[in-house]
Amino acid sequence: MNYWNSSLIIGKSSFGRFIGSPLDGITNQPFRTMVRLFSPSALMYTEICHCNTIVYCEPVVWGLDAGEPYINFQMSAADETFIEAACERVLAQGVDMVDINIGCPARPVISKGAGSALMGDIKRLEAVIKRFRSCLPGRIMTVKMRAGFKENNALQVAQMLEGLGVDALCVHPRLQTQGFKGEPDYALVGEIKRQVSIPVMVSGGITSFADARRVYEMSGVDGFLIGRALLGKPWILAQMTAESVGAPWVMPPDYIQDTLFKHLDAAVVWFGPTRGLAYFKKHLKVYLEQLGVGKGLAIELLKTECPEDFKQLFCQYVSVELADKQHQESNLIY
Numbered sequence: 001m002n003y004w005n006s007s008l009i010i011g012k013s014s015f016g017r018f019i020g021s022p023l024d025g026i027t028n029q030p031f032r033t034m035v036r037l038f039s040p041s042a043l044m045y046t047e048i049c050h051c052n053t054i055v056y057c058e059p060v061v062w063g064l065d066a067g068e069p070y071i072n073f074q075m076s077a078a079d080e081t082f083i084e085a086a087c088e089r090v091l092a093q094g095v096d097m098v099d100i101n102i103g104c105p106a107r108p109v110i111s112k113g114a115g116s117a118l119m120g121d122i123k124r125l126e127a128v129i130k131r132f133r134s135c136l137p138g139r140i141m142t143v144k145m146r147a148g149f150k151e152n153n154a155l156q157v158a159q160m161l162e163g164l165g166v167d168a169l170c171v172h173p174r175l176q177t178q179g180f181k182g183e184p185d186y187a188l189v190g191e192i193k194r195q196v197s198i199p200v201m202v203s204g205g206i207t208s209f210a211d212a213r214r215v216y217e218m219s220g221v222d223g224f225l226i227g228r229a230l231l232g233k234p235w236i237l238a239q240m241t242a243e244s245v246g247a248p249w250v251m252p253p254d255y256i257q258d259t260l261f262k263h264l265d266a267a268v269v270w271f272g273p274t275r276g277l278a279y280f281k282k283h284l285k286v287y288l289e290q291l292g293v294g295k296g297l298a299i300e301l302l303k304t305e306c307p308e309d310f311k312q313l314f315c316q317y318v319s320v321e322l323a324d325k326q327h328q329e330s331n332l333i334y
């Protein structure tokens with residue numbers, strides 16, 4: 001059994017090595033439903049959910065679907081105030097794996113002292129993690145961290161988290177000040193992997209199996225969180241898994257089209273027609289690029305205001321154009 005044939009083990013559970021990273025506003029229930037059509041047992045993180053939202057709002061607002069399998073529910077907190085009550089509510093929903101976000105760089109999150117701001121305040125971070133650990137007995141608890149807040153202190157933080165009973169880490173090796181840009185520091189992830197004995201996953205810049213293999217060779221990490229490469233490609237985890245064991249992966253245009261329609265339908269079921277279409281449009285550009293749809297038509301599709309108009313326009317032009325293309329290609333072959 002080689003590395004790519006084997007599983008990522010966290011606690012007593014095993015998972016595939018390619019994991020859906022949390023993307024606020026993107027990796028919601030309809031998107032996770034789509035990913036599971038291709039990768040039924042892939043681990044996926046939810047979007048970030050602050051403890052006070054959990055305490056004051058219903059599970060549907062946290063983006064949680066009852067009984068969803070293979071889910072790592074991501075929570076955030078600036079201090080201990082709401083942690084106990086939030087954990088009770090989350091556990092009551094049957095969640096058995098929780099991730100704590102200490103990496104979010106966004107202003108609204110760090111201005112409250114949560115996300116990556118915690119990495120800049122070790123005492124508060126320690127108190128928050130201890131509290132989560134004691135409120136999540138027997139559950140897998142992971143932490144998604146950065147290289148640091150303003151300065152790199154990732155190794156010190158990783159060692160502290162291991163000592164506090166965290167089961168696995170995901171390191172996005174950029175500082176808060178870098179946001180989501182710049183070359184991730186994979187050597188730092190390798191250093192952390194060597195210095196702790198819990199599993200270490202990496203996030204940042206991995207868009208293909210070739211990227212994952214290169215990062216594995218540099219760092220020896222245990223798993224890969226795939227973020228922005230998920231957009232408009234709910235099959236990407238399945239594709240990377242297939243390619244990692246030498247199996248080819250092809251997505252013919254009619255499969256892409258079919259996936260696009262299913263994705264829109266899933267979004268409409270979860271959010272309703274208006275919000276569902278608006279959310280689905282975040283994925284549209286990538287779907288259309290893969291189908292070779294020109295800019296003019298893409299703009300017209302983006303302007304549609306209800307799912308029926310979108311589908312009508314799509315079928316009228318894109319499906320016909322694709323059928324023509326496929327017809328021309330088959331004429332060339334024979």
Ligand SMILES: Cc1cc2nc3c(=O)[nH]c(=O)nc-3n(C[C@H](O)[C@H](O)[C@H](O)COP(=O)(O)O)c2cc1C
Nearest residue numbers: 021022023024047048172203204205206226227228
């Ligand atoms: C739009 C957007 C939303 C994100 N939301 C979250 C989030 O809710 N929780 C989290 O831990 N990280 C979040 N991230 C960070 C990603 O999970 C990931 O660490 C980062 O995008 C780097 O990985 P990538 O290059 O594969 O996208 C977000 C990133 C983006 C671009």
